[in-house]
Amino acid sequence: MPGLDRLTNQNIDNGSLLIVSEVGQTAGDILGYKRRTDEKGSYIINSEGYYDINFDNQVKLGNIQPKGSGGLTNNFTYKNFNLSALVDFRWGGQVISPSLLYATGAGLYKNSLAGRDAEHGGLPYYVNADGKNVQISAGATAGPNGEKVYHDGVVLNGVSQEDGKTNQTVIDAANYYINTYTWGSWPGSGSYSTYEAAVFNNDFIKLRELSLSYILPVKLRSKLSFQNFTFSLYGRNLFYFYKTLPYLDAEEGVGTNFVSQAIVGGGTAATRSYGASIRVSF
Secondary structure, eight states: OTTOOEEEEEEETTTTEEEEEETTSOSOEEEEEEEOBOTTSOBEEOTTSSBOEEEEEEEEEEESSOSEEEEEEEEEEETTEEEEEEEEEEESOEEEOHHHHHHHHTTOSGGGOTTSSGGGTOEEEEEOTTSOEEEOOTTOOSOTTSOOOEEEEEOOSSEETTTOSBOOOOEEHHHHHHHHSOSOOSTTSOOOOOGGGGEEEOOEEEEEEEEEEEEOOHHHHHHTTOSEEEEEEEEEEEEEEEEOSOSSOTTOOOSSSTTGGGBOSSSOOOOOEEEEEEEEEO
16 A cells, blocks of 8 residues: 555554564564663663663564474385375574463462572561561561561562662562563553563474374285275374473464464464274275
């Protein structure tokens, strides 16, 4: 269309994340907001102890189109046996998974164990009379005035928004996850989250199909009046040799177009199937 420089292919959560196609660029760029950094590249931590999100402009976080995809099939024959294998791959490009973002915030995955307790790196702290979390030395059983000690403290790496010094604000792990990995990341939303954490590389190598066949010997076929008798065992969508997308099936995208296939987490994983067949001709 004349005068149209950008086509928005997908708008996620009120513009928190966009898939766009722009004139002069590869179709399917992913645009979103990132955490704000200072001139040295250190994350800026706000007064609440969370990442400050740069809502001034959206930046490119990836592209949904792979750099390459293909497959390789091989047949191995020994006497009357034949083994056939089909391996395919996708390399380059990203997918978007709001489901992984939200589920991490809800504590459904192992990667959200960090900071939950002392065993997983949680820092000890107590809550003072002003309601502020105060870090305390390891091994302490109570605060200076007998306050209860918690062991799920998190201090985000970065510098304070107020004075530029190393951040020392302690937040509890539960609030860290639910506020850092959540929806509502647009200007004015008041969110401490960014959908950058919902963008994943989607490289994979998969054993798509494996089959083993046995062809009845000629002499035996002749006695049974068969021109051909082949018995086969097969399996499809068996497993990944390698994949970069955590927890989910790398092909879980819903739909058939190039945009819908890049949004994963809302569908059902591909079914692994097994079977047998007999092929006879007279």
